Amino acid sequence: MSAPSPARGPEGPGDRLSRIRRRFGEFATEYADLPLYAALCRNLSEDDEAASLLLAARPGQARPVLWLAAVHDLVLRNPDSTAAQWYPSVVRRRAPLEGDPWPDVRQFALAHRAELEACIATHGTQTNEVNRSVYVALGLALAAADVPDLPVALLELGASAGLLLGVERYAVELTAPAGREGEAPVRLGDPGSPVRCSGVDRRGVARRLGEHGVGLPRVAARVGLDLAPVDVADDGAVRWLEACLWPDVPGRVERFRAARAVLRDDPPVLVAGDMVDDLPAALARAADGAGPDGHVVVLTSWALTYLDPARRADVLDHLGGLAARGRALSWLSAEPPGCVPGLVTTVEGVAGVEGNTVLGLHRWRDGRALEPVVLGTCQAHGAWVDVSPDLVESTVLHQSSR
Numbered sequence: 001m002s003a004p005s006p007a008r009g010p011e012g013p014g015d016r017l018s019r020i021r022r023r024f025g026e027f028a029t030e031y032a033d034l035p036l037y038a039a040l041c042r043n044l045s046e047d048d049e050a051a052s053l054l055l056a057a058r059p060g061q062a063r064p065v066l067w068l069a070a071v072h073d074l075v076l077r078n079p080d081s082t083a084a085q086w087y088p089s090v091v092r093r094r095a096p097l098e099g100d101p102w103p104d105v106r107q108f109a110l111a112h113r114a115e116l117e118a119c120i121a122t123h124g125t126q127t128n129e130v131n132r133s134v135y136v137a138l139g140l141a142l143a144a145a146d147v148p149d150l151p152v153a154l155l156e157l158g159a160s161a162g163l164l165l166g167v168e169r170y171a172v173e174l175t176a177p178a179g180r181e182g183e184a185p186v187r188l189g190d191p192g193s194p195v196r197c198s199g200v201d202r203r204g205v206a207r208r209l210g211e212h213g214v215g216l217p218r219v220a221a222r223v224g225l226d227l228a229p230v231d232v233a234d235d236g237a238v239r240w241l242e243a244c245l246w247p248d249v250p251g252r253v254e255r256f257r258a259a260r261a262v263l264r265d266d267p268p269v270l271v272a273g274d275m276v277d278d279l280p281a282a283l284a285r286a287a288d289g290a291g292p293d294g295h296v297v298v299l300t301s302w303a304l305t306y307l308d309p310a311r312r313a314d315v316l317d318h319l320g321g322l323a324a325r326g327r328a329l330s331w332l333s334a335e336p337p338g339c340v341p342g343l344v345t346t347v348e349g350v351a352g353v354e355g356n357t358v359l360g361l362h363r364w365r366d367g368r369a370l371e372p373v374v375l376g377t378c379q380a381h382g383a384w385v386d387v388s389p390d391l392v393e394s395t396v397l398h399q400s401s402r
């Protein structure tokens with residue numbers, strides 16, 4: 001029999017720092033293709049003094065992305081600093097400077113230690129990824145395919161700044177997969193928009209929808225519900241969201257800024273609240289915006305996954321409550337596998353693909369619920385969608401109560 005192991009005491013600052021440094025090392029390995037962030041994290045994994053800024057984080061928040069976001073935020077506020085010249089989001093270069101960014105960034109971070117610690121102690125990272133409009137546009141077209149003439153009120157739960165609510169005001173391109181590069185992309189939304197979103201349509205579903213005459217419906221109202229909504233007019237709050245983006249990923253920050261500019265003159269209604277407790281009021285607001293016969297399309301994108309699993313069925317119950325009154329209602333979900341009640345996520349390959357997102361559709365028509373459909377899968381930031389045109393034809397286009 002082996003000797004009992006000594007009881008483990010609470011983790012001390014030295015243990016925490018070792019764990020933080022290890023996480024920086026893991027980040028550098030996992031994202032080795034990011035020239036700036038991989039270089040910073042590689043150095044941080046060996047630098048106690050710089051890595052120790054993360055000791056200020058709230059419990060559970062001491063992740064490399066928080067350090068990176070805090071420094072990015074400071075760099076965005078100090079665009080003339082030497083450190084800022086390494087950030088494509090500041091100097092607007094597609095490729096970062098040649099050489100080693102660490103000496104400049106380290107010196108900058110340590111010179112602003114107190115400010116950065118205050119930021120790290122009070123913030124968490126948050127994402128509102130505009131390129132997700134690729135799967136939102138496709139899903140919205142499908143949600144409205146059987147009721148194309150009804151005005152839509154879009155209600156996003158976990159909307160953040162509500163940038164996805166502007167989907168049909170963006171130029172969304174679904175491009176042909178490798179080997180079929182000659183085919184023109186299918187375009188949804190506003191082709192002249194400065195907001196350019198793009199993803200590979202692995203199975204050509206967008207083209208097939210076009211052949212059926214399926215496109216985006218008219219969006220009459222947009223409502224977002226979030227525990228901590230971000231007002232697109234609030235420069236500080238928007239800059240933090242921007243700072244949470246990775247400046248190394250080409251086009252990401254530019255797309256974010258363009259979407260903010262487009263929505264600023266006509267922003268969605270954003271409501272602070274919980275997606276279960278405050279859902280009935282948000283649904284009533286969306287229904288008002290849709291008009292008496294309008295179609296309410298509820299969207300969740302990487303949001304339900306943050307809700308306690310025991311509360312997820314409550315979302316479905318509230319939606320069923322509104323739909324029972326006869327209104328056309330749809331719920332488009334883009335969440336990790338196994339997250340959305342009522343969706344049987346047996347899509348081949350779902351569990352095995354890194355960063356995968358299941359695209360699902362619940363619909364209620366004329367007071368009754370249709371069979372929920374797993375449309376397919378997509379990359380978490382909309383880089384590709386994998387939806388079978390045959391499945392969509394049999395389950396969405398040819399199965400409805402109308």
Ligand SMILES: C[S@@+](CC[C@H](N)C(=O)[O-])C[C@H]1O[C@@H](n2cnc3c(N)ncnc32)[C@H](O)[C@@H]1O
Pocket residue numbers: 126127128129130132157158159160161164225226227228229273274275276300301302303306307
């Ligand atoms: C990862 S962000 C996704 C934002 C956006 N849907 C997107 O796809 O870009 C998740 C959002 O869900 C919100 N959230 C988490 N739990 C929530 C809850 N119980 N009720 C309302 N919003 C919630 C967070 O505040 C955050 O803005």
